[in-house]
Amino acid sequence: MKRKREPGEVTGGMVIEVTGSTYMVLSDGGEEFRCRTFPGTKTENDFSSLVAVGDRVVLKETETGTDLFEAVITLVERRRSALTRKRDVRRNRSKEKVQVIAANIDQLVVVVSAFDPPLSTRLIDRYLVFAESEQLETVIVVNKMDLEESQETRELMKPYHALGCRILYTSAEENSGMKALRKVLAGKLSALSGHSGVGKSTLINQLFGEELLRTGETNEKTGKGLHTTSSAIMLALPRSGYIIDTPGIREFNLSGITRENLRFYFKEFLSFMPKCAYSSCTHTVEPECGIKKAVESGHIDPERFESYLAIYESIDRDS
Ligand SMILES: Nc1nc2c(ncn2[C@@H]2O[C@H](COP(=O)(O)OP(=O)(O)OP(=O)(O)O)[C@@H](O)[C@H]2O)c(=O)[nH]1
Numbered sequence: 317m318k319r320k321r322e323p324g325e326v327t328g329g330m331v332i333e334v335t336g337s338t339y340m341v342l343s344d345g346g347e348e349f350r351c352r353t354f355p356g357t358k359t360e361n362d363f364s365s366l367v368a369v370g371d372r373v374v375l376k377e378t379e380t381g382t383d384l385f386e387a388v389i390t391l392v393e394r395r396r397s398a399l400t401r402k403r404d405v406r407r408n409r410s411k412e413k414v415q416v417i418a419a420n421i422d423q424l425v426v427v428v429s430a431f432d433p434p435l436s437t438r439l440i441d442r443y444l445v446f447a448e449s450e451q452l453e454t455v456i457v458v459n460k461m462d463l464e465e466s467q468e469t470r471e472l473m474k475p476y477h478a479l480g481c482r483i484l485y486t487s488a489e490e491n492s493g494m495k496a497l498r499k500v501l502a503g504k505l506s507a508l509s510g511h512s513g514v515g516k517s518t519l520i521n522q523l524f525g526e527e528l529l530r531t532g533e534t535n536e537k538t539g540k541g542l543h544t545t546s547s548a549i550m551l552a553l554p555r556s557g558y559i560i561d562t563p564g565i566r567e568f569n570l571s572g573i574t575r576e577n578l579r580f581y582f583k584e585f586l587s588f589m590p591k592c593a594y595s596s597c598t599h600t601v602e603p604e605c606g607i608k609k610a611v612e613s614g615h616i617d618p619e620r621f622e623s624y625l626a627i628y629e630s631i632d633r634d635s
């Protein structure tokens with residue numbers, strides 16, 4: 317039964333969906349409000365998206381003629397964590413430098429697929445750098461295990477097992493590995509992120525046992541997804557916890573990472589860094605580099621080092 321609405325009433329809530337400039341908010345009282353912001357909306361977060369899925373907000377109810385509960389967001393509270401990416405300034409003229417994909421998450425679930433699209437360890441490395449820098453818990457999900465020789469996939473994932481990452485192998489198609497996934501998601505607020513077409517929405521549908529989210533095909537020629545999910549959405553998991561589905565990304569532009577601090581976020585580098593001749597060694601051109609030696613002696617995975625160099629090169633010199 318719907319309670320009587322009182323315009324002007326103030327309540328707290330959590331943003332569960334963002335569509336354009338409309339925000340769905342689940343209030344602390346368990347009601348859904350359709351909200352918008354206004355010029356007086358205050359935020360405790362600087363230089364980033366005003367509102368994102370997962371945000372804690374304060375609402376003020378407004379009066380409208382419709383059945384739906386409607387409200388304006390008066391305050392966006394400080395985020396305790398966030399999955400963010402740097403905006404591509406060439407493509408985006410917006411003032412906000414950092415795009416918040418999901419806010420206040422307990423863990424980041426990086427989803428890759430074993431095949432179609434092919435497993436991208438480069439992307440995993442980018443997420444791991446971000447997660448290290450933000451001290452975010454991560455889980456790596458390798459989906460579509462029904463499509464690829466599992467031995468080859470596990471070989472590719474070996475360095476991540478060695479790093480101590482939590483890795484799950486799933487097939488949303490064949491409903492395998494889902495029990496383990498349910499277990500790591502229980503009681504937490506998790507965000508799924510990864511390339512388009514890896515099966516993020518399909519995994520969530522499988523968790524619920526029903527088609528809650530639209531899923532898409534991958535392009536036959538490129539094997540890439542067609543960006544089926546267009547905005548982030550949060551769902552309450554059947555038992556406990558919340559999950560956020562996010563749109564597939566093309567690139568993961570790291571925010572907050574500089575050429576200077578990058579090396580601290582490849583955690584297997586840390587114990588070899590004291591062996592570099594220069595304390596500020598970037599492990600790129602310097603002689604007597606402890607990291608390069610560790611790569612040569614097999615103590616650091618060469619692919620991980622290649623990722624480091626690729627990310628290093630992709631970061632603007634002046635950022
Ligand atoms: N063979 C196989 N296909 C899968 C599996 N999981 C998902 N798919 C298929 O992969 C395609 C893309 O799945 P989606 O769930 O839409 O992928 P997504 O990651 O949500 O993609 P975006 O929303 O574009 O980011 C669909 O055709 C799914 O049926 C799997 O485990 N095995």
Ligand SMILES: [Mg+2]
Nearest residue numbers: 516517544545
């Ligand atoms: Mg999707």
Ligand SMILES: [Zn+2]
Nearest residue numbers: 592597599605
């Ligand atoms: Zn070095």
